[in-house]
Amino acid sequence: MRILALESSGLVASVAIIEDDNLLAEYSTNVEMKHSETLLPMLEEIVKVTKLDLNSIEAIALSNGPGSFTGLRIGSATAKGMGFALGKPIIPVPTLEGLVYNCYGGSGIMCPIMDARRSEVYTALYQFVIKKGTKKDICCKLRVLLEPQAIGIMDLIAEIDKLGKHVTFIGDGIPVYKDIIKEKLKSPASFAKANQNRQRAASIAVRGLELYHEGKYIDSDDEKPEYFRKTQPEREAEEKEKAENIEKK
């Protein structure tokens, strides 16, 4: 089964094609933010070298957020347009899960951190759990220890120390918060290296294929990014309403 994957949630632009357990092609760049100019030419390139017939793909896996609002929408609209034109479904893959799949099967706690600006990170805590069935069938499942959210780095550090286990950080939040983490975190920590520490479409494809088998795919009409944040005027309106309610009381 062939899956096409798109990743444009952050600075990285990445496209990949997998066929079951084989990565046929992956093209990633981490140089500039103009995904609108790079993503489709990159896709064209890997389609060309793999001689892929686009109609032969089963679904489009998409890194669906959180991340840069504009980046997410470029990926989303690209997936929607292709899904509509090819008549294929979209698998919305949580970006944080994609990052964790860069370090699939690793031990300890997995902590994706994406710079969310406003002194926050998009983050979650996961653990790969090995379930021993028969000897032939050992499966590795992702368990959520902290739900995906946008929080301050100090709050995240406190959550990790509550668990008190070895943690691996993955994501573009590392260069921003590495020093604070080293100084404040009591638990042992490691930081993912260059081959693992940024978004990769191959990981979106791998996680996407799993989600596809779980039936977690949607029609291209229904696809929209998970922003994790309301827009500013919506937030302001809510805060105003809250303040007014307090006053009334």
Place this chain on the structure above:
Amino acid sequence: MKKIEKKEKDILVLAIESSCDETAASVVRNGREIMSNAISSQIAIHTKYGGVVPEIASRKHIENVNGVIEKALKDAKITLEDIDVIGVTYGPGLSGSLLVGVSEAKAIAFATGKPLVGVHHIEGHIMANFIEHPDLKPPFLSLVVSGGHTHLVKVVDYGKYEIIGKTRDDAAGEAFDKVARAIGLGYPGGPKIDKISKSGDAKAIEFPRAHVSGAPYDFSFSGLKSAVLNYINSAKMKEEEIVVADVAASFQKAVTDVLVDKAINACNEFGFKTLAIAGGVASNSGLKKAMRKACKSNNVEFVFPSPIYCTDNAAMIGVAAYHEYLNENFAGWNLNAVPALKLGER
């Protein structure tokens, strides 16, 4: 230039427009015949915030875009396979909004192997005049007036433009929105001021008609807007009653006087026999009435689109895309949104 023979077969364009707060798609046959014109307006959402909120607009575009495209194809009773070329607005407009349409259009063209053309939003507005005026041909003069633009443009040929004047500050439609807010009419200002003006006295208040020295075809509306705000403030200070209809009518008259004046002068100076207005403000009844009268007495033919083709729509983008297609101005997969795209540039 025109290497593709259009007589051989019908050319069907699927056009997508998402430059501001309308998500629109349309199927256009041979650059003139509108087979469908689907629009999903977000006006109700933005009214809550007194104007277009870019991030909300972008989010809504994503939610609506596929449905709108499907409606356009269904209304035209065709499928995507029947389409010959995909056209999309790539500027000017709101960056986040434009990117949704551009990314979607590129993906559809890429997945189907169909050619892609990028369309200038203002070119689309001007081209809207071709839809209902089968005999209209360049050269003619066009006045483009909308919430984001005020341009006097020489339409030299299909796809060839020369801007002879533009606004130095607020666009005409922007002035309508701001004044409407100040006199309590709300968003969108244009239609609301137009409506209430009908019951007001346009001579009640003398607002300034701004002319830019040394640039006879440039516009300036911020002074007029300030004059209206000053009038309201001073009336409030003196505790005088403000007759909203009179303020609206006098303001609208001040705007239309300047627009008519400059458009007619340009027609006379450059010898244009046809004037085509375009853009959201082109559906303003006061402007149309004054322009019709002035054109008649100056022996200039006056053309304007129906209101549905004045507001942002994809049909006009389809018309423009057809001519870009004939001129073989194809876009690559690296086509980006250009929020400040200038007319006549690529």
